[in-house]
Amino acid sequence: MTTARSRGPLPAPLARRMAAPLARRMAAPLLAAVLAGAVPALVPRSAAAAAPAQEMLTYMPSEMVHSVWSGEQVEGFLGELSEYDIGQALLQMPGFKRKGTLLLPASNEQMLRVWAASAARYGEARGQPIVITAVFNGRLKPKGLNLEVASSRANIIAAVKHAVGLGVTGVQLDLEPYPTSSGYIALLEELDAALDGAGFAGSLSVVAPASVWRWTPEYLQRVGALVDQVDPLFYDSEITSSAEYEEWVEEGLAYYSANVPAGTAIIPVIPCYSKNPWHNPAVENIPHATEALRAALESGSRVEGAGLWWWYAFYEGHLKHADPALERAAWQQQTVNLPFSP
Numbered sequence: 002m003t004t005a006r007s008r009g010p011l012p013a014p015l016a017r018r019m020a021a022p023l024a025r026r027m028a029a030p031l032l033a034a035v036l037a038g039a040v041p042a043l044v045p046r047s048a049a050a051a052a053p054a055q056e057m058l059t060y061m062p063s064e065m066v067h068s069v070w071s072g073e074q075v076e077g078f079l080g081e082l083s084e085y086d087i088g089q090a091l092l093q094m095p096g097f098k099r100k101g102t103l104l105l106p107a108s109n110e111q112m113l114r115v116w117a118a119s120a121a122r123y124g125e126a127r128g129q130p131i132v133i134t135a136v137f138n139g140r141l142k143p144k145g146l147n148l149e150v151a152s153s154r155a156n157i158i159a160a161v162k163h164a165v166g167l168g169v170t171g172v173q174l175d176l177e178p179y180p181t182s183s184g185y186i187a188l189l190e191e192l193d194a195a196l197d198g199a200g201f202a203g204s205l206s207v208v209a210p211a212s213v214w215r216w217t218p219e220y221l222q223r224v225g226a227l228v229d230q231v232d233p234l235f236y237d238s239e240i241t242s243s244a245e246y247e248e249w250v251e252e253g254l255a256y257y258s259a260n261v262p263a264g265t266a267i268i269p270v271i272p273c274y275s276k277n278p279w280h281n282p283a284v285e286n287i288p289h290a291t292e293a294l295r296a297a298l299e300s301g302s303r304v305e306g307a308g309l310w311w312w313y314a315f316y317e318g319h320l321k322h323a324d325p326a327l328e329r330a331a332w333q334q335q336t337v338n339l340p341f342s343p
Contacts, residue, residue: 054088055132056268056306057337058232062313066092066112075119079131081316085329086337087309089132091173092116094164097139097146101156110167117168132204134171135164141178148176148184157188158195165196170203172196173232179210181220189227206230206268211238211249213256225261232308233257235290236272237279243289250293251300258303269294270308271336273328275321282323288331294339303342 065078082090092113097103116133124130137160139146147153161172174192176185189207196205207224209231210216216224225231233253240246250269257267271290276282287309298304314320315328 054083054086054129056089056266056341057085057087057308058089058091058132058134058268058270058306059087059309059315060091060093060136060270060311062311062317063093065090066094066109066116067106069108069112070115072115072119072122075115076123079120079123082131083127083129085316085333088130089134089171089308090116090120091134091136091171091308092169093136093138094160097137097157097160099145100150101139101146101153101160103137103156103160105160105163113164113167113169117170120170121168130170132171133169134173134204134206135161135169136173136175137161137164139174139176141176141180146176148180148182148188150184151187154184154188154191158192161192162195162199165199165201165203171206172201172203173206173208175208177208179208179215181216186220186223186227189224193227204229206232208270209233209257211235211253213253218260221257221260222262225265228265230266230268231257231261232268232270234270234310235293236270236274236285236310237277238285239279240284241281243284246284247289247293247296250290251297251302254294254297254302254304255300258297258301261303266305267303268306268308269304270310273309273315273320273323273325273332274311275314275319275323282320286323286331287328287336291331291336291339294336298340298342304339305342307336307339 059082079090082088095103095105095109113133113135120131120133137157139157141148165172193205205228207228209224211233235250235253238246238249240249254267254269261267271287271294272280272282272285273287274280274282294304294307309315309332315325315332318325320328
């Protein structure tokens with residue numbers, strides 16, 4: 002069996018997940034005045050193997066699921082995502098407790114249902130689905146989760162299954178520091194089996210380290226075989242040179258391309274957020290990251306789409322030390338036009 006993207010045989014645990022992504026809509030008119038001198042020349046959409054919108058993603062602010070919104074308001078949010086060719090909305094769940102338990106407030110349950118139902122209506126009306134992904138966060142031992150304990154893994158899986166029962170069409174694990182133990186592999190194996198048993202037909206993804214030394218080739222290959230999508234995070238590098246940053250992204254994508262199974266998507270997440278001790282937005286930004294993605298594709302790396310961290314800075318303009326208009330223009334006129342891997 003092969004995926005709709007025809008990348009070759011699926012790893013056995015992934016055969017259940019076959020979503021045929023639809024063609025993305027046409028880009029908005031060029032923002033020439035904004036882009037002049039700020040970003041390099043565009044790749045014409047006609048020349049690009051345009052990524053499906055489902056393979057462009059962003060992390061939504063917490064209040065999008067922790068506050069109560071009407072279905073009409075949520076459809077408005079979905080429309081804003083579509084303006085930027087984004088087809089995966091990632092919603093943050095409360096963090097796991099130390100033993101893997103997770104208490105989902107009633108308002109969160111309500112909003113997951115609203116998001117799922119609104120996305121289904123929105124996608125059906127426009128012929129372009131939007132994936133609603135629940136993101137499960139956890140800190141690992143010594144002060145947090147111990148994935149070597151079977152009961153903790155069972156609690157994590159129970160929490161994920163509960164969210165799936167509310168209608169979400171995507172699940173992401175964001176467990177940090179990035180796990181390297183056999184317990185994480187066991188968790189993914191057990192979660193795969195549980196989602197199969199629940200009849201889940203959506204996407205399972207994991208946040209992944211950009212640094213090539215964290216996951217060995219063998220470990221990355223096993224993780225990749227158990228999920229539909231890996232999302233390496235290319236930010237917080239402490240790099241101070243744009244050239245060095247772009248080289249870092251290119252090297253990371255070459256490593257992932259060599260070690261992630263062909264049936265699993267590689268969706269790098271690129272930065273759009275304010276300065277911190279590890280992140281300089283003059284270096285780590287959408288234009289520089291996009292140039293790195295372009296160079297990686299030209300060198301033969303596999304890149305199926307791109308993600309944004311995060312929506313408030315990008316869309317709402319909550320971005321210090323940088324111009325959100327330039328970041329949005331670079332994304333809309335460059336990133337979404339990259340010749341992504343088919």
